Amino acid sequence: MNNYILSHIDEEGELLARLNRDAHVNLLRPRMLSGHLQGRILKMFCRMLCPERILEIGTYTGYATLCMAEALSDTGLIHTIEIDDELEDFILKYFNLSEHKEKIKLHIGDALSIIPELDETFDLVFIDADKRLYSKYYDLIFDKVRPGGLIIADNTLWDGKVLEEPHPTDKQTIGIQQFNDKIANDKRIEKVIIPLRDGLTLIWKRLLPQEHQL
Numbered sequence: 001m002n003n004y005i006l007s008h009i010d011e012e013g014e015l016l017a018r019l020n021r022d023a024h025v026n027l028l029r030p031r032m033l034s035g036h037l038q039g040r041i042l043k044m045f046c047r048m049l050c051p052e053r054i055l056e057i058g059t060y061t062g063y064a065t066l067c068m069a070e071a072l073s074d075t076g077l078i079h080t081i082e083i084d085d086e087l088e089d090f091i092l093k094y095f096n097l098s099e100h101k102e103k104i105k106l107h108i109g110d111a112l113s114i115i116p117e118l119d120e121t122f123d124l125v126f127i128d129a130d131k132r133l134y135s136k137y138y139d140l141i142f143d144k145v146r147p148g149g150l151i152i153a154d155n156t157l158w159d160g161k162v163l164e165e166p167h168p169t170d171k172q173t174i175g176i177q178q179f180n181d182k183i184a185n186d187k188r189i190e191k192v193i194i195p196l197r198d199g200l201t202l203i204w205k206r207l208l209p210q211e212h213q214l
């Protein structure tokens with residue numbers, strides 16, 4: 001089915017295919033990158049939303065960054081944050097090869113300290129970093145997302161582990177479960193979980209407090 005889908009959607013393009021192969025040969029945990037299908041979906045969200053400012057938490061190779069940049073206008077900008085400085089050369093190699101490089105600002109460091117320093121209002125935020133910290137990222141970005149803006153969180157089904165009682169040392173599963181519960185109970189937003197890959201949660205920030213919402 002996966003092959004069928006991939007042969008009937010837009011191609012990922014030569015640069016992203018090259019990045020994908022390079023990551024599989026030279027990096028640890030290449031499965032972390034969004035990949036062909038999710039990358040095209042992220043691009044499609046950008047096409048539909050026409051965002052001017054995007055924040056990505058967790059760059060890894062820059063695969064998803066480049067997908068979103070494809071659909072950004074020339075005045076748009078993506079801030080993407082990666083804590084692992086050993087990835088910087090890999091990321092910049094592909095950003096510099098992209099015709100969209102001017103629309104991307106890479107921050108190397110901890111998102112928890114970088115986000116408060118970003119003086120931006122975001123139309124779209126993609127949360128895809130440390131699973132233990134999803135709730136913290138959410139709290140940090142919420143006021144920086146415009147009403148009507150979208151937050152996308154990846155890996156929210158966490159390989160199905162969200163259904164199980166986690167071992168007390170499994171902080172990642174606990175972090176994702178806490179995040180999902182927090183989102184489920186947050187009245188300031190509308191939300192759906194798409195069972196795509198490892199689970200993709202779409203969170204729409206309401207325009208008005210719920211009591212005023214039609």
Ligand SMILES: C[S@@+](CC[C@H](N)C(=O)[O-])C[C@H]1O[C@@H](n2cnc3c(N)ncnc32)[C@H](O)[C@@H]1O
Pocket residue numbers: 032033034035056057058059060061062063064065081082083084109110111112128129130133
């Ligand atoms: C799943 S990968 C990101 C994949 C990428 N968004 C994509 O879709 O292609 C998660 C990345 O988040 C980074 N990360 C983890 N904790 C972080 C933090 N506190 N701040 C910034 N980056 C972090 C990891 O080093 C890793 O490269």
